[in-house]
Amino acid sequence: YQGIRGMVRQLSEQYASRYGAYPLIIATGGDAMLLFEDDDLIEQIVPDLQMQGIAVSVNHAMMTEENG
Numbered sequence: 001y002q003g004i005r006g007m008v009r010q011l012s013e014q015y016a017s018r019y020g021a022y023p024l025i026i027a028t029g030g031d032a033m034l035l036f037e038d039d040d041l042i043e044q045i046v047p048d049l050q051m052q053g054i055a056v057s058v059n060h061a062m063m064t065e066e067n068g
Helices: 002-019 032-036 049-067
Strands: 026-028 044-046
Touching (some): 002 032, 026 032, 026 049
């Protein structure tokens, strides 16, 4: 738990120092809420982002087949 949170913070800080600004950080995955709901570094939590992406891809593929 603390290792994952620390890693995310450390990577974000390294990125920010090289980029010159903090990136938008979105926590994803089934444990994202458990890990990051009280973390002020995390902008948004989207537990099912992967599934949302798959749904978009499937819908796009189906629309392409219907029109092609």
